[in-house]
Amino acid sequence: MSADQRTARPDATLGLILALLAGAAVSVALGVYGKIHEPQFFAVNVAGFSSPTAVKAWLATAVFVLVIGQLFSALLMYGKLPGLTAPSWTGVVHVWSGRAAVLLSAPVAVHCLYALGFQDGTARVYAHSVLGCFFYGVFVAKMLLLTRKGLPGWAVPVAGGLTFAGLTGLWLTSSLWFFQNNGLTF
Template sequence: MSADNTTPTGGGIRSAAPALAITGAVLIGAAVAISLGVYAKAHDPRFFSINVAGFSSPVAVKSWLATLAAALAVFQFGSALAMYGKIPGVAAPRWIGPAHVWSGRLAVVASVPVAVHCLYALGFQDYEPRVLWHSLLGCFFYGAFVTKMLLLTRKGLPGWALPVAGGLVLTGLIGIWLTSALWFFQNNGLIF
């Protein structure tokens, strides 16, 4: 196989390696999403979790951590646009790459306690459409996240692969926020 992803015969046929890498990452991500959903549905909810000092309830903690994760994800979107040169007339500053990486890491760190709370304390719920969508989007988000992380380690992918994976992660996280934290704040105010 030559370095330009063509066959050694020079026929110009693209290598199957990028397609296999994308397919493999998507299948592993789908397995993660399905596994989370199956566990959350089969698991008996405990209806409690650890509260954090200074917050009025575990749901308030969950809502604020989800808001932090969503805000960091929006920054991720903007920084990705800057890095890919998609903001006309704006050159990406040198710090944008590291800030993009660290904001993504922090978004995941903020999302993990929320996911643990949802999986352990509540499980997969479907008693109303908003809650069903929230459960589905939670599983989807972590599946999309695993897919994106796997794709980040691969070389030679088509230019659309990472932006699409990142867009799906962002879509999942914003959907989760809309079906949980926003609903909580609309019904309870901006309480801590």
């Protein structure tokens, strides 16, 4: 290890710790807001959909599809798909599909927090509330880690994996549940 790598390491460790603390703060802040906020039961609706819940289910499904693309492109960029080489445009697709996913997730999160709040009435709803807070916290940590140099090689992939796991749990406890109970209705 060179002297430059040794001197950069404490800074990278501090950056890792600060990113994790920021993510934890976001998770806690969302949970506290969701718990103390008086639910309004309505926040987002789009013409053509039967209900705000249908809007959320379909937007969250679009986000989930984009994030599956994120996982695939990340695996491709990191050389984790044997026999496949990432085309030069893979990074651009990864970044822009991530941006689109965040944009589409915003109205879903606003509706969940503002209209419903943090709820714990059933195991599914409680898990969904916890996963929502976790997802946005780990997302913030991942975005902050992307700007840091000298991090351990595992830091960004682990943050990305946790982001994917959180979103998968959110989709399973909301959209999949909605579709199982209501069909693929709009």
